[in-house]
Amino acid sequence: MSCLQTIQDYGLRSIGIGERLLPRNDFTLCEQFTLIGSGMIWNIYFGIMALVTGYFLATALAMGKASTNKWLRKPAEWFIFLFRGSPLFIQFFFAYFFFLSLKQSYPFLDALTSAWLGALIVLFFNTAAYSGEIFYGALRSIPKGDIEAADAYGMTGWARFRRIVWPTMLRLAWPAYTNEAIFLFHATTLVFFSAFPVWQQRGDALYYAGYFADKTFNPFIPYPILAFYFILLTLVVIWSFGRVNKHLNRHLPAEKRSKMKLKLNLAR
Amino acid sequence: MRPCQSKRPAIFSFCTDPETLGTFRWFSCYLTNGVHWVFYLSFFKVLLLLAITAPVALGFGFLGAMAARSHFLPLSLLGKGYIAVVRGVPDIAFFMFFVIALDQAFEWTRHQILCPEWTDPIRQGNDFIVCQAAKLPLGTAPEWVHETYGFFLAVITFSIVFGAFAANVLFGGMRAVPRAQLETAEAYGMTRRQTFWRILVPQMWVYALPGLSNLWMVLIKATPLLFLLGIEDIVYWARELGGYKNPKFTQYPHGDWRMWYFLALLVFYLGMTRVSEIGLERLMRRLSHGQATSGGELLRKETTA
Numbered sequence: 001m002s003c004l005q006t007i008q009d010y011g012l013r014s015i016g017i018g019e020r021l022l023p024r025n026d027f028t029l030c031e032q033f034t035l036i037g038s039g040m041i042w043n044i045y046f047g048i049m050a051l052v053t054g055y056f057l058a059t060a061l062a063m064g065k066a067s068t069n070k071w072l073r074k075p076a077e078w079f080i081f082l083f084r085g086s087p088l089f090i091q092f093f094f095a096y097f098f099f100l101s102l103k104q105s106y107p108f109l110d111a112l113t114s115a116w117l118g119a120l121i122v123l124f125f126n127t128a129a130y131s132g133e134i135f136y137g138a139l140r141s142i143p144k145g146d147i148e149a150a151d152a153y154g155m156t157g158w159a160r161f162r163r164i165v166w167p168t169m170l171r172l173a174w175p176a177y178t179n180e181a182i183f184l185f186h187a188t189t190l191v192f193f194s195a196f197p198v199w200q201q202r203g204d205a206l207y208y209a210g211y212f213a214d215k216t217f218n219p220f221i222p223y224p225i226l227a228f229y230f231i232l233l234t235l236v237v238i239w240s241f242g243r244v245n246k247h248l249n250r251h252l253p254a255e256k257r258s259k260m261k262l263k264l265n266l267a268r
Numbered sequence: 269m270r271p272c273q274s275k276r277p278a279i280f281s282f283c284t285d286p287e288t289l290g291t292f293r294w295f296s297c298y299l300t301n302g303v304h305w306v307f308y309l310s311f312f313k314v315l316l317l318l319a320i321t322a323p324v325a326l327g328f329g330f331l332g333a334m335a336a337r338s339h340f341l342p343l344s345l346l347g348k349g350y351i352a353v354v355r356g357v358p359d360i361a362f363f364m365f366f367v368i369a370l371d372q373a374f375e376w377t378r379h380q381i382l383c384p385e386w387t388d389p390i391r392q393g394n395d396f397i398v399c400q401a402a403k404l405p406l407g408t409a410p411e412w413v414h415e416t417y418g419f420f421l422a423v424i425t426f427s428i429v430f431g432a433f434a435a436n437v438l439f440g441g442m443r444a445v446p447r448a449q450l451e452t453a454e455a456y457g458m459t460r461r462q463t464f465w466r467i468l469v470p471q472m473w474v475y476a477l478p479g480l481s482n483l484w485m486v487l488i489k490a491t492p493l494l495f496l497l498g499i500e501d502i503v504y505w506a507r508e509l510g511g512y513k514n515p516k517f518t519q520y521p522h523g524d525w526r527m528w529y530f531l532a533l534l535v536f537y538l539g540m541t542r543v544s545e546i547g548l549e550r551l552m553r554r555l556s557h558g559q560a561t562s563g564g565e566l567l568r569k570e571t572t573a
Contacts, residue, residue, distance in 0.1 A: 186359065
């Protein structure tokens with residue numbers, strides 16, 4: 001079987017299109033590359049969806065945590081502590097069994113126990129908490145002069161937030177936020193290894209890598225392939241976040257617009 | 269279900285017939301039965317893993333950072349590669365890779381030493397075959413040897429992965445030490461080795477501590493991954509004990525309580541995080557005392573005000 005044929009059969013296997021049965025023996029390199037790559041669809045789906053939705057909640061959480069109102073600050077602080085202070089792996093387990101018991105009382109919540117929604121909700125909350133903390137830190141380091149200047153111009157409330165606070169917050173937070181995005185993509189591999197079931201062997205990249213390692217008892221091929229894909233993904237994330245960073249800093253004089261230094265702090 | 273349900277006698281005398289008990293007494297019996305003691309013991313497994321892994325990973329990290337700083341190109345590439353690859357790939361993938369890879373590496377080495385007359389290839393298709401004497405642990409070994417060996421593999425795996433993280437942090441810490449300090453050392457005629465051990469190493473810790481405390485938090489939160497390495501840890505037992513229990517097979521039948529067990533684990537980890545946060549804050553305060561950093565400056569103002 002040619003490699004092109006394999007790609008046609010298994011390229012979209014992880015979302016249920018193509019050959020039903022997974023290869024059982026005589027695994028070729030092409031099959032491993034194709035299936036693990038096909039699993040990456042799930043990792044990218046989880047990562048992008050959680051990032052996009054989590055971004056808004058993160059902004060709200062940061063504003064809440066920085067608020068002087070106790071009723072806004074306390075819930076935001078607790079939310080961030082809850083999700084940053086416990087392992088994502090345990091959060092997945094807890095959420096799955098929680099959704100399972102919800103489903104028994106309200107059958108229409110069926111979708112929550114499947115990974116595409118249930119795990120996404122957990123990742124959404126999780127990344128919102130981590131990025132919320134990053135944004136909060138950035139909010140606190142906005143130069144005082146910027147806010148005073150906005151006040152002097154008579155800007156208040158929404159206008160001040162949208163034009164001054166928010167862009168500056170993003171600019172300051174961006175390197176750390178890039179790091180968070182990288183870690184979020186890494187964290188998506190946990191989904192199918194926690195409680196969420198893999199339906200009809202439609203798993204993510206690590207699921208297929210684990211499948212091959214199990215079948216061949218040889219970890220030296222599938223896991224490096226997985227590593228290759230993830231390093232590629234990490235580079236794409238760094239590149240695209242770098243583009244946004246350039247955009248955020250476009251008003252600065254050229255020598256100040258130093259290239260985003262990726263201080264790879266351990267965000268998680 | 270494990271047969272050890274009744275290995276240990278119940279500690280409360282009224283536990284002989286749980287069906288007759290009220291809610292509170294039922295729970296006090298249920299939570300102290302044999303399997304639950306195994307569950308509580310598994311929490312110590314997690315703490316033991318942390319206690320062993322943290323110093324070993326720090327050691328690996330130190331070696332990695334030293335290698336990355338080296339002037340000998342292959343060594344420096346090795347160190348930098350070690351840091352970069354582990355950073356770029358999900359840690360869980362490393363866990364799953366190293367557990368099999370280390371096991372096979374050990375068995376392969378033993379095979380080469382113990383069975384030199386063996387001529388068949390070790391990898392036959394989808395099988396990995398070594399001679400009986402090279403098996404680790406030996407097929408005849410008792411259960412606890414198997415468990416300890418599994419735990420040992422897990423510790424090495426954790427140390428390798430977290431060693432790379434620590435190497436990254438320590439490498440940054442070493443570079444943060446002011447250049448003038450090293451130049452002064454050179455001016456005094458110290459060799460590279462002396463400069464490293466006498467000037468660089470004692471000073472780098474203050475710069476590395478924020479990163480290292482972050483790393484400790486990450487390490488705590490990575491401990492549930494032990495479950496994926498086949499260790500009977502808290503996650504394993506929470507799943508096992510929380511599942512539906514049929515009245516036919518157990519004295520303490522109950523529905524699906526896994527949600528509550530995992531809630532308990534969540535609370536356990538939140539507590540660990542909180543305690544570590546407080547402890548690390550104290551440590552940082554102590555280390556910043558009298559330092560020419562903004563943290564030290566803050567401390568000075570506090571005491572003089």
